[in-house]
Amino acid sequence: MRDKIGVAIVGYGYWGPNLLRNFSENRSCRVVLVCDRRPQRLSAAQARHPGLPMTVQFDEILQNPAVDAVALATPVSTHFLLGKRVLESGRHVLIEKPMAMSPAQAQTLLSLSLRKRKTLLPGHTFLYSPPVRRVSKFIRGGTLGRVYTMDFSRVNLGLFQPDVNVLWDLASHDVAIALSWLGRLPSSVRAQARTFVRKGIEEVGHIWMDFPNRVWVHIHSSWLAPVKLRRVSVVGSKKMLVYDDTESVEKVKIYNEGVLKNPKSFGEFQLTYRTGDILSPKIDASEPLSLEVADFLDCVRTGRKPRCSAEFGLRVVRVLDAAQRSMRKGGAPVKL
Ligand SMILES: NC(=O)c1ccc[n+]([C@@H]2O[C@H](COP(=O)([O-])OP(=O)(O)OC[C@H]3O[C@@H](n4cnc5c(N)ncnc54)[C@H](O)[C@@H]3O)[C@@H](O)[C@H]2O)c1
Incomplete structure (x- = not known):
């Protein structure tokens, strides 16, 4: 594992900016790419984070060797397909809540993360x-x-x-x-x-x-x-x-x-x-999302199970x- 975990953020709508801010502030990672299929959202991201590489193509993330982990803040209906592709590519993934639209989908993501030995954290921030x-x-x-x-x-x-x-x-x-x-x-x-x-x-x-x-x-x-x-x-x-x-x-x-x-x-x-x-x-007044991001990155590094596990995400679904x-x-x- 390299010095800093390479992270990509997908989805820069309402919630994505909070994920980008928290990953950017965490010293154990480096945000290498931000993706949103709407160019105007990337302009908004660029204004706040000048110089950060951006793309409208999700596939660019899977082709980028500097990306070790992906955070998905896209609509719920996209979580299963995008999450599956991230795990299949051998990367760790934080999927916003709820992690999928059916128990069968959530179970597939959970099994895939176990088989690939990759962290899957469903973003139940609370x-x-x-x-x-x-x-x-x-x-x-x-x-x-x-x-x-x-x-x-x-x-x-x-x-x-x-x-x-x-x-x-x-x-x-x-x-x-x-x-x-x-x-x-x-x-x-x-x-x-x-x-x-x-x-x-x-x-x-x-x-x-x-x-x-x-x-x-x-x-x-x-x-x-x-x-x-x-x-x-x-x-x-x-x-x-x-x-x-x-x-x-x-x-x-x-x-x-x-x-x-x-x-x-x-x-x-x-x-x-x-x-x-x-x-x-x-x-304690700590921001929950910063604690979630820190837990995710530590699990990526150590292989331990996150406080919010994929099994827990499945139970919610x-x-x-x-x-x-x-x-x-x-x-x-x-x-x-
Ligand atoms: N943890 C929390 O407290 C919390 C709070 C709010 C929202 N959320 C979750 O965050 C997720 C996103 O919610 P939101 O309110 O930000 O939605 P949103 O619609 O505001 O933003 C989603 C963004 O994803 C982009 N997008 C959609 N499909 C894409 C694709 N295939 N590739 C790249 N970009 C794509 C859209 O263009 C949009 O900008 C949802 O799962 C929601 O439940 C979590």
Whole structure:
């Protein structure tokens, strides 16, 4: 392996500039090429990164011997074919979330990365988010007691995606967060979604997931909302928690609140509501994407498995696929 890992970025739309900035700032790599099939996007990249080689031809990346690894920030419908070609060429790949449009596609990419012994990191950036990791510790460490529910809201106006609905776009973040916090797949998934502005690509949707340990998770996703919400509340038997990613500080608050069941007489209970202090832990403010990029590059160098593994990416796709199937059946439960 050469001194600095040679990286190419494909897709310079909304998210690609963040990947390019983070790879450019990481000292263990060198960005050797940026690719977007729209020349005007390359002009925008050129303005910010003068002198960086650019191309509209994806094939140029596969022909360039200086490219060791590729980061794909192209639309979801392109992930499978482009990712497959990168892996087949013997290169490492970071594929933006969700890594593919079906479990079969995701499984093919996973198997290919294993066969070629190349890193495949699906870009579920929230797995690297310090507040998400802190909440994970609270949940897994038992601070909240037995978790009853998780309620996610990820709504705002736009950005409408051309190829996938709001569940594959916005809810993919919350599915990833919930799976990482609970460490397992749900036993069943239900979903409903609707179109209002365009035809055929749902803009507002809900997913409900039932987990084997009786945790009930709800996700609300929308491209049609007047305010931006990025919030989840987690209700446990001992404490409750709110994680609001739109807050600049105090993103996580733990409420020492709950309901107690006091036996009144045999078979009868009296409920008492307990309220106490609100605690907001100090949380590291590192940018999640810089941690994700650093993990990817370290895995490329060492061959170890990334924090966000291809197996995890496949699990997210399995849940989204189940949600899609449930949606088609009017919200009927789909078992996993
Ligand atoms: N991790 C995150 O937090 C996060 C946030 C936003 C978006 N994303 C993901 O990033 C990906 C891109 O989303 P976006 O909102 O930036 O989309 P976008 O449409 O704004 O940008 C995609 C770019 O890819 C280019 N492109 C398409 N096909 C190409 C090809 N074959 N070769 C070269 N260039 C090609 C397009 O011209 C466009 O500029 C999606 O998978 C999305 O889910 C991730």
